[in-house]
Amino acid sequence: MKYSSKKIVQSLTEILVAKQITHTVISPGSRNAPLTTTFQSHPSIKPYSIVDERCAAFVSLGIIQKIKRPVVACCTSGSALLNYYPAVSEAFYQNKPLIIISADRPKEKIDQSFGQTIRQENVFKNHIGFSANLIEDSSEKGLRYNERLINEALNIAIQKQLPVHINIPFSEPFYGLEESISVSPKIIQHTPFDKVLNVNELDEFAKKWNVSKKKMVLIGQLPKQTLFQEQINHLLKDPSVIVLHETTSNINHEKAINSIDKTIFSLSPHNFEKIKPEILITVGKNIISKKIKKLLEQFPARYHANIAPNGNIIDTFSSLTHNFETKEELFFSQFFYLTQPHESDYQERWLNLKKEKHQKHQTFLNQCEFSDLKVFETVLQQLPQNIDLHLSNSSIVRYAQLFDLNPTIEHFCNRGTSGIDGSTSTAIGSAIASSKQTVFITGDISFFYDSNALWNSYTPQNFVIILLNNGGGEIFKFIPGPDQTNALKDYFATEHTLTAKHLATMYGYQYSKVIQLNDLQNQLQHVFSHNQPTLLEIDTRNVENATILRNYFQALK
Template identity: 35%
Template sequence: MWYCNRLINETLLELNHHGKGPVHINVPLSEPLFGTAAGELPEVRVITRYQGLNVYDKDYKELIARLNRYSRRMMIAGQMTLIYLFEKRTSKLIYRHFAWLTEHLSNRTVPGRSIRNFDTLLHTFSEEQQEKLRPELVITYGGHIVSKRLKKYLRAFPPEEHWHVAADGKAADMFGALTTVIEIDPFEFMERIGPLLENRSVVYPQQWENLSKALPEPSFPYSEQAAVGALLKVLPPESALHLGNSSVVRYACFYSIPETIEVCGNRGTAGIDGSLSAALGYASASAKPNFILTGDLSFFYDMNALWIGHIRPNVRIFLLNNGGGEIFQSLPGFDMTEETRRYVTAAHTTSAKGWAEERGFRYLSARNELELNEALPLFIGTAEKPFLLEVFTDRTEDIRLLNAYYDGLSI
């Protein structure tokens, strides 16, 4: 029902979107066609689109009145490849009214400090806390959101309203609760609503911030998670960080990074294909050092990307190799045998050493904490050749440490 409702809403919204025209809806029918027992049709969700905050399109006073009616307001920034500098006036007017949730891939697109450890934070919530912190209004902007926990939370505890703000005016109903689409540049939207927000005290943003500050960064023994943290802690502040998909992009959210670091990631449909190629293409036109943090399956799937002829010395590939797709071992309810592990996790014993050196990379490897700490200063320093650091870990131990971390969480 939710999916059908969304499709019909999207179709009807196109009737008068940048012009008027017909739309076509196919409704499959099956016999018997008559004798329906329902006395009346159910109430259904209607999604409304505002084409900008423009009185000539639609009076938006009622929209602002609803905005001011809510006390538990949340703003979520998805993936965005820019660093936006808010005017101080706008930041002062809007920041304190919302709980701001972002991921590294959102980059610097909020007017103040954001909550970036919310995925881990949600794991600690009791059902009572989830209900208490349920937002009344969620406003989203930007693209992809990585966190499955956030999506699951807002589907289980949906807001009264979800507004999506996008310059293209497309509907993004990721929580199954979309009510309003506002076709406007997100930053113009914030500048416009800032002066229209009622000047009153709200405690909701502070509740999220206090919980976020109370949750310390994790400290892992030598593992994939520890290696990710070790790299992120020493990244040059003026650099580009490319996050591979699957485990890597999630482990990176455990740790803070300087807001000056530009974070990129070819999310696609959250698959592993093309993330290395995209990162190398970006680095070829970038003046910054480009650090590519990737897992073994992502790397080997796209290894021919190293064949291109214009890889520059600003490329640093940090390859996590634990012999397969260990994230599949952590899926709840899936107890793998040795046979299923071979196919599901694509277990292997391959190293990137030969291929990296063949393609002109300087190669280093690490198999323990000492070797990793010795390699990192060389890896992040200047060099005349591109660099690949391959970090070997044990995937069974990686999963054990990850599960132990989540099991021990409390705030």
């Protein structure tokens, strides 16, 4: 084994391993060579080499989503570090422990006209849990100071589930090597204080809950959780409770509203006011549906409790009255002891609405021509059991919200900042760390924007990309506003004639393309069973997708 002779690198590596942080995604460079050689050599470290730093950070995020442990992204100095920022901000708002480790020039070289040199200290300060700016001091005192900062950063990443940044200045030489690690760094373990729910506040809220006949639980993005699913099952035994949840919530129940926009998009404010909740509990991360956010802000519940494991006060509808700093499973475990069902027709009224809209949905889809909407119905019906399904942002995740999804599938989407950048990289990172097959459904703009994600040596053979190519940002043809300007084609939708065929060939993907429904149905019979990564491109650019979607929502009225 060959390890860097720099003691701080040896200390850092040993502390990472001691805290069971073993996945490192490395982007090549010279100044981070001490880190690269040590991570690559250490028997407990699993290294990956990803050239594009922006992709590398999102690959790291995808691995985190699967292993539910911190992952390191490591880069050289200069602008390389700034390419991590999109993934850092996404990790910040997803509460994912992405650990950024950057090499830097010595402090006296900053702003002195040296190459690959920028002001790296605290560069992520607005979207980071902690910034550890190490010093270049190999003395015993200097080493202990750096080890304390490293421990603090990693403990915050683990406990608060936030990204952290460790910045390390290195002077040459970078390639001094030793046969073994010669340091025994201090490992600072931190036992978090488990916050106990305020019994009085919980009891007060439960009393309000118990007398209400119209209760709503709205669930945003969450990982798949067996206990929480069981708690939702129990909650829905109460006829005064309705649960609205999004595709990304990974919750399923026949008595829940799983397609929020399908159910409420055509509702007038007057009709929603009749079924608005008296009391509301929100759980999970960002809500996708703009309609439910608008209606709950326009017609707020009298009481609104948010379950916030990180303690952040999120008042999306300007109606928050209670903020419970705890995990959702712990909240409901204690809440159920204080609650009792209430006779009501509230759940029934919502379920009747769901049934009505689903029948209209199915009638429209049965007659729908080949289009983005029909493609989604067809693809989702053919997905295998027990896979991981990643969805890109913009139109893709919103189309998915309109359909009933397979309860054996776990759904992922980067809804922290909801950008189109990094979706493919995240899906590949997740696939690398998953024992299950990963399928990624993406739009064309998002796919081509992140095409460097395909440039790696780790993509599993059963990874499948389903690319919906409608020739531009179709969402801008649907939402109000852009079509009233002269800039729709070139500046909003950014229409194009690109195809993924040559990218697929270059990166070794099995490629096929379809332009009609029969071909799609035939391809879906075997696209999930190839023995190499597969890319299925579905071309709908000659279809009036926005018009069909408008007609669909009109048909739901």
